[in-house]
Amino acid sequence: MRDTIEKAPVSRAVVHRYVPGTDVADAVGAAAELRATNRMVTIDYLGEDTLDAGQAAHTVDTYVGLLRALADKELSQFGAAEVSVKLSAVGQALPNDGEKIALDNARRICEAAKEADTTVTLDMEDHTTTDSTLSILAELRQDFPDTGAVLQSYLHRTEQDCRDLATAGSRVRLCKGAYKEPASVAYQDSEDVDLSYVRCLKILMAGEGYPMIASHDPRLIDIARALASRHGREPDSYEFQMLYGIRTDEQTRIADRGHQMRVYVPFGEEWYGYLMRRMAERPANLQFFLRSLVTK
Numbered sequence: 321m322r323d324t325i326e327k328a329p330v331s332r333a334v335v336h337r338y339v340p341g342t343d344v345a346d347a348v349g350a351a352a353e354l355r356a357t358n359r360m361v362t363i364d365y366l367g368e369d370t371l372d373a374g375q376a377a378h379t380v381d382t383y384v385g386l387l388r389a390l391a392d393k394e395l396s397q398f399g400a401a402e403v404s405v406k407l408s409a410v411g412q413a414l415p416n417d418g419e420k421i422a423l424d425n426a427r428r429i430c431e432a433a434k435e436a437d438t439t440v441t442l443d444m445e446d447h448t449t450t451d452s453t454l455s456i457l458a459e460l461r462q463d464f465p466d467t468g469a470v471l472q473s474y475l476h477r478t479e480q481d482c483r484d485l486a487t488a489g490s491r492v493r494l495c496k497g498a499y500k501e502p503a504s505v506a507y508q509d510s511e512d513v514d515l516s517y518v519r520c521l522k523i524l525m526a527g528e529g530y531p532m533i534a535s536h537d538p539r540l541i542d543i544a545r546a547l548a549s550r551h552g553r554e555p556d557s558y559e560f561q562m563l564y565g566i567r568t569d570e571q572t573r574i575a576d577r578g579h580q581m582r583v584y585v586p587f588g589e590e591w592y593g594y595l596m597r598r599m600a601e602r603p604a605n606l607q608f609f610l611r612s613l614v615t616k
């Protein structure tokens with residue numbers, strides 16, 4: 321890893337625990353280690369909200385190089401290691417043609433993923449981007465039907481979005497949501513966010529799509545397991561997801577019990593923002609990172 325991490329005013333151990341490195345080689349190395357313990361992987365090249373078309377193009381090139389490297393190491397086949405993409409990192413926030421640029425850029429990443437026999441999931445960002453992200457998803461899915469979406473249970477709209485996306489072939493990652501959102505669009509109370517998560521899970525598990533349960537919350541994981549069983553779902557018809565470095569022992573336990581477990585691996589120079597944003601945005605996330613320093 322480059323010396324930016326050595327110089328950071330954040331403990332190196334903390335950074336390394338959550339972000340395996342800055343380069344494609346670091347991400348591929350982490351993916352290989354995770355695959356060796358039967359965990360699947362989704363890799364995020366860190367960076368978001370770019371207002372520079374050159375930077376957006378660099379992000380696309382990095383994803384394409386990453387996907388080739390994963391294929392060369394035989395890590396990506398059958399979707400075992402895929403990529404997660406923030407549309408704001410590939411141009412969505414650019415003035416004028418941002419949405420079109422992001423669509424074209426995302427399409428290039430989807431093509432590279434297809435060549436590597438794997439998939440792309442579009443991360444979800446703050447609520448001002450939800451409609452644009454879902455409309456880009458719909459366009460991409462015409463050519464790449466396995467492109468995944470992310471829905472956030474803290475948003476009031478999400479139950480309806482779950483109904484719309486719980487269709488055959490549709491991959492939907494359900495998370496609580498990580499951005500600071502106003503009460504006009506999002507539940508503010510963590511209990512309400514959790515209740516919404518359960519309502520959304522019920523819709524996704526009862527539907528025909530492929531639910532991806534992204535949470536470290538043991539209660540929600542238990543509920544997801546119970547719903548999968550109630551709906552007679554086979555173990556390969558849904559998956560659990562957690563972040564790199566969080567509840568690592570539980571990740572392997574879930575995988576060892578015969579469930580599919582995918583780990584979200586962020587890498588890149590922009591790691592500082594990733595850590596700080598998570599800690600700053602929601603008090604729950606600060607607790608979440610502090611707790612992980614003492615527990616596994």
Ligand code: FAD
Nearest residue numbers: 443444470495496497498534535536537561562563584612
């Ligand atoms: P929390 O409310 O943070 O934690 C709930 C419970 O989990 C805790 O009470 C505790 O019991 C347990 N727990 C949590 N951490 C630990 C720990 N370290 N050790 C022991 N127990 C612990 N957000 C977005 O907005 N957009 C995205 O695209 C997005 N993608 C994501 C992808 C993945 C794979 C994951 C896992 C999360 C993603 N998120 C995304 C972040 C998500 O929205 C939440 O901010 C984050 O996951 C924390 O929520 P939680 O469900 O884990 O529950």
